[in-house]
Amino acid sequence: MNIVVLIKQVPDPEALVEIAASGKDLNIEPKFAINLFDEFAIEEALRLKEKHGGTVKVICLGGPKAIEALRTAIAMGADEAALIEDGSFAARDGYDTALVLSGALKKETFDIILCGRQAIDADRGEVPQMVAEFLGLPHVGVIVKLDIADGKATAESALEGVPEVVEVGLPAIFTAQKGLNEPRVPLITGVMKAMKVQIPRFTLEDLGVPKDVQPKTTILRYLPRKKRPAVQFIEGEPAQAAAEIVRVLVDVERVI
């Protein structure tokens, strides 16, 4: 069974993020990590490989620094990795990102594609669905369980409150939700392999993806987060204060 995992390198959750003076860009402290949900996707791919055999290949679209994310995937146990190197990837939106990744996937043979449910930087969660569309593949999103048998997959999606169990033929695309698994910590043997491995880099030309594809969306500006208002103390006897709290929540803040 051949599995391809699409991953994204995102700013470390602890990196400082500030809106640039222009208001159109973000200044992000250069600390990076594999997107949290993509770690679940890698782990699931490794578990499927351990159970059913096959190979795991990890593909990332990003700048040169993204090699680190791919090395991490190799350290965890992935067999192969490839970087689609594109300096302008940060300016892309879900549409043209999905177009580039689909181009890369057309050169692969796979039974399963795994991705994170969304990247934790922009939180849009739109690339896997579009990749599925471009490749004409079924897509099952936000999965917390995945079983493969007889050339078919049974996946459990974590819909709000109501889990949904879906059966789908392969090849197919799945996006990983928290709860699918617990990503492993790399063994030193994997780390050593990852330190030495040469990770191939591809350009858009290599993939035959036109360079002039335009994003479908444009970011106009970033808005600073609203400052949290000061804490209000509600005085009075408990019963009185409780009534006042309910009044504020219902009539003033309109949150309930």
Added chain:
Amino acid sequence: MDFAFTEEQEFFKKIITDTVDKMVVPKAREIDEKDEFPWELWKDFTRLGYLGLRYPEEIGGMNADPVTAMIFYEQIARGSVGFAQSVIMNILMGTYFVYRFGSDTIKERCLYPAMRGEKVTTMCFTEDQSGSDLAATRTTAVKDGSEWIINGTKMWITNGPVADFATVLATTDLSLGAKGLNFFLVEKGTPGFSPGQVLDKLGCRGTVTGELVFDDVRIPEENLLGAELNKGIEYLGEILDEVRVMTGAMAMGIAQAAYNEGLEYARKRIAFGKPIGNYQLIRAKFADMATEMEASRLLIYSAAWKMKEKLPSRIEAAMAKMFATETCCKVVDEVTRIWGANGFANEYNPQRHFRDARFLLYGGGTHEILKDFMGRLLIGKA
């Protein structure tokens, strides 16, 4: 001149940082509070294979160069210095002489299991009346036929109470001072070898530290860890620089952990309507801490680079150890001040870093001794 880590070292740093964040940081507080050897974490962490960090790949190690090793030492200590000391003992001091001089059967029995974390190890230098002054070692080794008989008491032994085997410094002749010293392998279960008092320490809790008693302990001839008799001090020289720089790297681990706590607090603690990081006196503290930490790391990693290149590094190693651990003590002090009274509360982490930092002042050589040593080398025979 190139000050950058290689891409491989950068990657290793990222992986070990993440691993420590995931496995060690969440346990640090409990390790400190319980002050017991953290067996569960030991098993989980050592399973990953890091204990073979410095040994060749052919025997299951990673063959890490000294620079990469320092990255590891720094990060593991950032997680929990109590745990780091036990781990590093197995990686370096507790196994080095077994690796260097042990017979194949000794390696099978001790070294390889220690690299896999199946055995806990230690190195015994310090005694009640001698630490830096190794020439005053009173533990004796007397040859009796094909055996050595060890007698004496060791103190301040890291991992001592739980160690499966120990590399023991002992003299074959009290009158020879440093020139009579040798290393011997003593394994748990050998009659006469027993743990004594366990020390209750201010910091580095979770590393169980204590006394080891050797009462007519008979060991076979091959347990002498050395190619020649009475060359122990020379052999010690082979790892002395790494031990010192490693101590500095651990100090940077503690300093970084404390600094991060300080940073978080300065960004969110409000005083007079603003986060305290907006005030110049607080900002100055970060400028000073970051400057001295950067200087410490330059000393640590340049000394490690010299070791990697097999260049002389004795003075540089002592400088790195001294400067980094003194910096660490300043940083943990400043961070507790930034935290105000909360820095004094056991509920939060700064007090733990404050306590932990102290031990590194003495481990790896007191600064009084190191200064004397460096001054002697720098001035020459006056």
